[in-house]
Amino acid sequence: MSTNLLSTSAALGFGGVVQEYLWNWENQQLRVVYETLGKGSPLLLLPAFSSVSTRLEMGELARLLAPNFQVVAVDWPGFGESSRPSLNYRPQIYQQFLEDFVNAIFKTPITVMAAGHAASYVLQLAVKQPAAFSQIVLLAPTWRGPLPTMGASQKIAGMVRELVRSPILGQALYKLNTTPSFLNFMYRRHVFTDTAKLTPNFIEKKWQTTQQPGARFASAAFVTGNLDAVRQQSDFLKLVESLTVPLMVVIGEASPVKSREEMNALAVLPGVRSVIIPGSLGLHEEHPADVLAAVQNFLFRIEN
Numbered sequence: 394m395s396t397n398l399l400s401t402s403a404a405l406g407f408g409g410v411v412q413e414y415l416w417n418w419e420n421q422q423l424r425v426v427y428e429t430l431g432k433g434s435p436l437l438l439l440p441a442f443s444s445v446s447t448r449l450e451m452g453e454l455a456r457l458l459a460p461n462f463q464v465v466a467v468d469w470p471g472f473g474e475s476s477r478p479s480l481n482y483r484p485q486i487y488q489q490f491l492e493d494f495v496n497a498i499f500k501t502p503i504t505v506m507a508a509g510h511a512a513s514y515v516l517q518l519a520v521k522q523p524a525a526f527s528q529i530v531l532l533a534p535t536w537r538g539p540l541p542t543m544g545a546s547q548k549i550a551g552m553v554r555e556l557v558r559s560p561i562l563g564q565a566l567y568k569l570n571t572t573p574s575f576l577n578f579m580y581r582r583h584v585f586t587d588t589a590k591l592t593p594n595f596i597e598k599k600w601q602t603t604q605q606p607g608a609r610f611a612s613a614a615f616v617t618g619n620l621d622a623v624r625q626q627s628d629f630l631k632l633v634e635s636l637t638v639p640l641m642v643v644i645g646e647a648s649p650v651k652s653r654e655e656m657n658a659l660a661v662l663p664g665v666r667s668v669i670i671p672g673s674l675g676l677h678e679e680h681p682a683d684v685l686a687a688v689q690n691f692l693f694r695i696e697n
Contacts, residue, residue: 425468508677554616
């Protein structure tokens with residue numbers, strides 16, 4: 394495993410130094426792209442899993458944090474500009490990747506801000522390796538994929554996943570579910586609250602992300618619940634109860650009902666700090682200044 398510097402023309406970033414981390418999974422090398430901006434103590438930004446997942450959704454938040462931190466934002470394997478091979482994407486891949494990446498890139502305890510489904514993976518690593526983290530911020534955390542949240546059984550979700558993975562019909566179905574109009578609909582439904590921000594240019598960039606070669610494989614795994622690192626709420630809450638690292642949760646006031654219930658259950662646990670700000674599941678991208686204002690006392694707290 395190694396890291397290489399990429400030229401600015403080789404990748405589209407948010408103004409930082411773009412690098413690649415070469416990571417091996419089951420004898421296959423994956424190219425993982427990450428970006429570093431600012432100076433100071435290290436802070437890792439992990440985007441949410443989704444069909445449009447990319448480190449760029451963390452870009453404005455990274456720029457706001459950069460005056461005080463050395464910010465690192467990463468494209469998960471299978472998403473963004475990272476490699477998107479036709480793997481059987483499952484939690485073990487991301488559990489091992491996150492552990493290897495954190496241990497390879499950082500030499501001191503880090504702050505981590507994780508959005509959406511990245512929450513479970515951070516919590517699992519923090520329980521296993523608490524010395525890796527100094528503090529954790531979860532942004533609109535989720536643990537259950539869209540289809541299971543809608544009530545689909547594991548059998549039905551698995552059938553959908555295999556259908557999308559199939560060569561011809563799967564490609565057609567994926568394209569139908571990633572058209573600009575459908576992406577706009579999904580953003581309006583549960584990602585953004587200010588529809589004025591959903592400009593044609595914004596949606597076009599999101600659509601381009603979904604159209605990269607191999608994009609449907611990890612996306613299908615997320616949507617069908619195959620990236621759910623835990624299978625029930627009690628296991629998710631148990632991770633938090635086992636945590637020794639300071640934790641703060643940021644909740645969007647307009648989050649979908651089921652997701653909001655999950656976040657509320659997390660927020661009331663002993664020792665968990667929480668705050669409610671404008672926005673929904675995409676609050677880290679839609680309201681980055683509000684996120685920073687909400688967490689800055691936690692990030693810069695002075696220990697007695």
